[in-house]
Amino acid sequence: MFIDKVHIHVKGGDGGAGCMSFRREAHVPKGGPDGGDGGRGGNVVVQADGSVSSLLDYRFKHHFKAERGTHGQGKRMHGANGKDLVLKVPVGTVVREYDDEGKQVGQTIADLTHDGDAVVVAQGGVGGRGNIHFVTSTRRAPAFAELGEPAHEGWIELEMKLMADAALVGMPSAGKSSLISCMSAAKPKIADYPFTTLQPNLGVVRSDDYDYVIADVPGLIEGAHEGKGLGHDFLRHIERTAMIVHVVDITGGFEGRDPVEDYRIINRELELYMEELADRPRIVVANKCDIPGFEDNLARLAQAVKEDSIKAAGGNEYADSPVNPKLFCTSAATRKGVEELKAAVGAKVHELREAAREAHAAEPHYDHVWERRREARERRFNVEKLSSDVFRLSGTQVERWVVQTDWDNEEAITFLQHRFKRAGVDRALEEAGARDGDEIRILGRAFVYESPRQHEDVYDELDI
Numbered sequence: 001m002f003i004d005k006v007h008i009h010v011k012g013g014d015g016g017a018g019c020m021s022f023r024r025e026a027h028v029p030k031g032g033p034d035g036g037d038g039g040r041g042g043n044v045v046v047q048a049d050g051s052v053s054s055l056l057d058y059r060f061k062h063h064f065k066a067e068r069g070t071h072g073q074g075k076r077m078h079g080a081n082g083k084d085l086v087l088k089v090p091v092g093t094v095v096r097e098y099d100d101e102g103k104q105v106g107q108t109i110a111d112l113t114h115d116g117d118a119v120v121v122a123q124g125g126v127g128g129r130g131n132i133h134f135v136t137s138t139r140r141a142p143a144f145a146e147l148g149e150p151a152h153e154g155w156i157e158l159e160m161k162l163m164a165d166a167a168l169v170g171m172p173s174a175g176k177s178s179l180i181s182c183m184s185a186a187k188p189k190i191a192d193y194p195f196t197t198l199q200p201n202l203g204v205v206r207s208d209d210y211d212y213v214i215a216d217v218p219g220l221i222e223g224a225h226e227g228k229g230l231g232h233d234f235l236r237h238i239e240r241t242a243m244i245v246h247v248v249d250i251t252g253g254f255e256g257r258d259p260v261e262d263y264r265i266i267n268r269e270l271e272l273y274m275e276e277l278a279d280r281p282r283i284v285v286a287n288k289c290d291i292p293g294f295e296d297n298l299a300r301l302a303q304a305v306k307e308d309s310i311k312a313a314g315g316n317e318y319a320d321s322p323v324n325p326k327l328f329c330t331s332a333a334t335r336k337g338v339e340e341l342k343a344a345v346g347a348k349v350h351e352l353r354e355a356a357r358e359a360h361a362a363e364p365h366y367d368h369v370w371e372r373r374r375e376a377r378e379r380r381f382n383v384e385k386l387s388s389d390v391f392r393l394s395g396t397q398v399e400r401w402v403v404q405t406d407w408d409n410e411e412a413i414t415f416l417q418h419r420f421k422r423a424g425v426d427r428a429l430e431e432a433g434a435r436d437g438d439e440i441r442i443l444g445r446a447f448v449y450e451s452p453r454q455h456e457d458v459y460d461e462l463d464i
């Protein structure tokens with residue numbers, strides 16, 4: 001598997017500020033509030049796209065920011081929302097949280113395995129509400145509005161796992177590495193002893209219309225499913241590929257084995273490892289067709305493949321079968337049959353990709369699990385006692401509210417206190433031992449604690 005990793009910083013667009021304004025009409029001396037809301041900032045979205053094949057775009061540019069929302073205006077005019085910024089990545093990209101200072105990866109945000117899969121990695125800030133929202137029965141003319149919410153931001157890791165579309169599977173020395181070197185630009189080690197290949201090699205095959213990725217996997221032997229040989233680890237890779245190209249040494253190899261027997265052993269190993277592999281689309285290849293005397297074996301193997309194809313199709317000779325009924329005959333030495341094999345695998349890969357695309361629909365499939373988890377994490381806050389009458393309050397959400405507040409405006413601060421009360425901050429402070437008149441610090445600001453029972457909350461009737 002080919003792996004590439006980048007670290008980037010993403011920031012959503014900040015929310016636009018809400019507007020504080022009062023209606024002005026001729027002959028009406030004092031109109032009601034009419035300040036509109038600020039627009040929402042755009043999100044930064046990471047989306048898997050089948051036409052993107054590398055993370056090169058993120059190698060040299062590391063900071064990505066979505067558009068901010070514009071401010072609200074008088075006459076109830078709302079600000080415009082900022083546009084989302086969509087970062088396209090290859091299918092098979094894993095997105096994780098990243099701590100740039102500690103150089104540590106955090107939680108997995110999403111595994112974008114299908115074309116169109118998307119995840120919001122940095123949410124835009126909500127627009128601040130205009131003063132029309134803060135009218136209560138006792139406060140008809142609220143003289144403040146919210147500032148926009150600052151956007152989410154942070155570092156993330158993008159890890160591309162280039163997934164092979166097809167895997168070359170077979171006994172050791174069947175000629176898998178020789179074939180991949182004919183089919184692609186890959187240059188793996190080739191030798192006449194078993195287990196030459198110790199790690200999977202990947203090659204990009206350029207066939208008529210489609211490019212695809214093929215993997216050359218270390219040879220499998222009988223018992224591979226229970227760990228014999230090198231096979232077990234690599235069966236995992238096969239598990240993730242959409243199709244199998246089963247390579248059989250048609251000469252029977254140096255030990256004079258029976259190719260049909262070899263073919264059956266490998267099929268059995270795949271099935272024993274994982275039942276679903278029995279139905280994985282596959283093409284069977286008889287390799288080394290340049291060595292004389294293979295005709296007999298070829299005919300017997302062709303017959304076996306045909307029978308398997310019918311069996312895999314539920315006994316119906318005319319139904320579609322995951323096993324291609326045609327046996328391909330190649331020589332990595334003379335390149336005979338290689339172009340034909342490349343085209344056949346290409347056509348199948350294309351068909352499988354289309355089917356996967358349809359099954360997954362064109363609509364971006366958003367993964368919201370991580371977002372919800374993050375929101376829950378951000379809602380948490382912490383109260384710390386600094387001295388007998390000074391407390392410090394910290395937490396992502398409460399700090400965001402502080403940034404959204406205009407501290408020169410008495411009413412805005414009253415509203416912030418209402419929010420704190422709603423979020424349970426007052427109760428937490430009380431439990432931590434805060435008394436009336438104590439100083440509460442948050443983000444370099446400070447306010448005086450008033451026990452919740454004392455102050456009358458003019459915003460209690462608002463559902464915000």
Ligand SMILES: Nc1nc2c(ncn2[C@@H]2O[C@H](COP(=O)(O)OP(=O)(O)OP(=O)(O)O)[C@@H](O)[C@H]2O)c(=O)[nH]1
Nearest residue numbers: 172173174175176177178191195196197219288332
């Ligand atoms: N004559 C002939 N020899 C071939 C052909 N393909 C491969 N060989 C030879 O067979 C031997 C094994 O080839 P590899 O490509 O290393 O086989 P492999 O399947 O990758 O083997 P492992 O990595 O050990 O699983 C080498 O000596 C190759 O030169 C072919 O089409 N014709």
Ligand SMILES: [Mg+2]
Nearest residue numbers: 176177196197
């Ligand atoms: Mg090899």
